[in-house]
Amino acid sequence: MKSLTGLHHVTAIAGPAQENLDFYAGILGMRLVKKSVNQDDPGTYHLFYADAAGHPGTDLTFFPWSHMAPSRLGHGLATEVQLTVPLGSLDFWGERLARYGVTVGAVETRFGDRVLPLADPHGLQVALVEAAEVTTRGFEPWTQSPVPVARQIRGLHGARTWQRDRAASGWFLTSVLGFTEQRTEHDWTRYVLGEGGPGRVLDVRETPDAHRGAWGTGSIHHLAWRVDDEAHELEVRSAIETIGLRPTPVIDRFWFKSVYFKEPGGVLFELATDGPGFAVDEEAAHLGESLVLPPWLESQRAAIERGVPALTYPPVVEPSGSPSASEIR
Numbered sequence: 001m002k003s004l005t006g007l008h009h010v011t012a013i014a015g016p017a018q019e020n021l022d023f024y025a026g027i028l029g030m031r032l033v034k035k036s037v038n039q040d041d042p043g044t045y046h047l048f049y050a051d052a053a054g055h056p057g058t059d060l061t062f063f064p065w066s067h068m069a070p071s072r073l074g075h076g077l078a079t080e081v082q083l084t085v086p087l088g089s090l091d092f093w094g095e096r097l098a099r100y101g102v103t104v105g106a107v108e109t110r111f112g113d114r115v116l117p118l119a120d121p122h123g124l125q126v127a128l129v130e131a132a133e134v135t136t137r138g139f140e141p142w143t144q145s146p147v148p149v150a151r152q153i154r155g156l157h158g159a160r161t162w163q164r165d166r167a168a169s170g171w172f173l174t175s176v177l178g179f180t181e182q183r184t185e186h187d188w189t190r191y192v193l194g195e196g197g198p199g200r201v202l203d204v205r206e207t208p209d210a211h212r213g214a215w216g217t218g219s220i221h222h223l224a225w226r227v228d229d230e231a232h233e234l235e236v237r238s239a240i241e242t243i244g245l246r247p248t249p250v251i252d253r254f255w256f257k258s259v260y261f262k263e264p265g266g267v268l269f270e271l272a273t274d275g276p277g278f279a280v281d282e283e284a285a286h287l288g289e290s291l292v293l294p295p296w297l298e299s300q301r302a303a304i305e306r307g308v309p310a311l312t313y314p315p316v317v318e319p320s321g322s323p324s325a326s327e328i329r
């Protein structure tokens with residue numbers, strides 16, 4: 001079986017939608033490439049941030065479920081999403097994030113890469129990872145981003161998960177999904193697809209004494225992995241079913257086709273096809289500007305539009321970490 005080819009998208013749970021948009025588009029400078037609703041809960045937005053073209057592997061998406069309690073850290077959850085930034089750009093990012101009052105940690109070295117951990121406004125753990133450009137996924141710069149092209153986020157880098165039993169999840173990753181166990185550093189074991197690098201890493205920590213984690217605002221909902229097409233997806237789905245897990249049937253998400261399943265430790269995974277992509281229902285130049293609904297929800301458009309808050313895009317965000325005029329006086 002051909003292995004997965006990398007991360008396709010990561011979906012997380014946010015608080016209020018405008019705050020989420022302000023942070024990811026206004027401060028991190030990603031492009032809102034699709035504004036839709038949760039297909040299983042059409043009273044809530046589903047916001048997609050990516051490179052300018054919405055290439056598979058660049059996409060971080062959110063369900064703004066502000067009524068939810070904050071997430072509970074624990075095993076069986078993906079606990080951090082990592083985004084690739086160009087080599088030498090972390091000083092820029094550290095300074096920019098401080099200026100906007102974002103909570104950032106100290107720069108760390110992980111598996112040889114320089115990493116800047118931070119928390120988004122709703123507590124999601126995000127890490128910016130410096131890495132060289134790769135050819136395993138496309139990247140198109142967003143010329144209207146507030147972040148200069150040379151510093152822009154290149155796409156998803158990887159994710160961290162906590163597992164009660166690393167061996168069970170590790171066996172599944174390597175024997176069924178085609179990962180390779182690379183090495184362990186501190187408490188983290190790195191699994192890679194292909195040669196590893198941007199978009200192809202998953203770091204697993206065994207936390208036998210932790211509670212079971214719980215979804216809430218600030219948690220990752222699922223990790224979606226790339227498959228070439230529906231034939232590849234069905235092949236991987238069959239391998240997952242053969243070992244006794246229960247993948248869903250193929251679900252048409254319109255921009256890609258999806259299969260969902262929980263890996264042995266309980267983390268929700270998805271398989272998602274590379275195509276047809278976000279330009280299937282909007283012109284590439286106008287991605288994300290209007291509320292897009294899949295065809296089967298179009299008849300409910302008026303009610304859906306009344307049920308979600310209006311959003312300002314592009315967002316207007318002001319630096320907050322620099323001294324105000326009154327402080328200068």
Ligand code: ZN
Binds near residue numbers: 009222
């Ligand atoms: Zn998904």
